[in-house]
Amino acid sequence: MIQGAKTILKNFGQISDVARRDKTEIAKYITKELAAPVSIEEQRLIISAKVNGDVINAKVKKYFESYVICKECHKPDTHVESSARGFLTIVCEACGARYTIKHY
Numbered sequence: 038m039i040q041g042a043k044t045i046l047k048n049f050g051q052i053s054d055v056a057r058r059d060k061t062e063i064a065k066y067i068t069k070e071l072a073a074p075v076s077i078e079e080q081r082l083i084i085s086a087k088v089n090g091d092v093i094n095a096k097v098k099k100y101f102e103s104y105v106i107c108k109e110c111h112k113p114d115t116h117v118e119s120s121a122r123g124f125l126t127i128v129c130e131a132c133g134a135r136y137t138i139k140h141y
């Protein structure tokens with residue numbers, strides 16, 4: 038949803054729930070990918086730029102593919118165990134896989 042010079046992602050809270058990641062973590066990713074400042078307002082993400090909905094959807098999809106969906110079993114039942122030196126350790130609760138990926 039575009040409002041003036043801002044884009045509002047209304048289902049941001051829902052995205053965060055499904056991803057089981059902190060809103061601030063996802064917001065950090067989106068601000069980097071879009072090179073635009075963002076702020077979290079309860080369940081919504083406010084992006085200080087006009088961004089096409091398709092572009093945001095693609096970024097959210099990419100976030101899931103890179104940081105949420107398990108590399109082994111392709112289920113979204115993962116959590117971040119630790120992050121250090123620019124890397125995240127992802128642990129899958131469905132199949133027990135554990136792997137390290139580069140942080141955004």
Ligand SMILES: [Zn+2]
Binds near residue numbers: 107109110129134
């Ligand atoms: Zn898995």
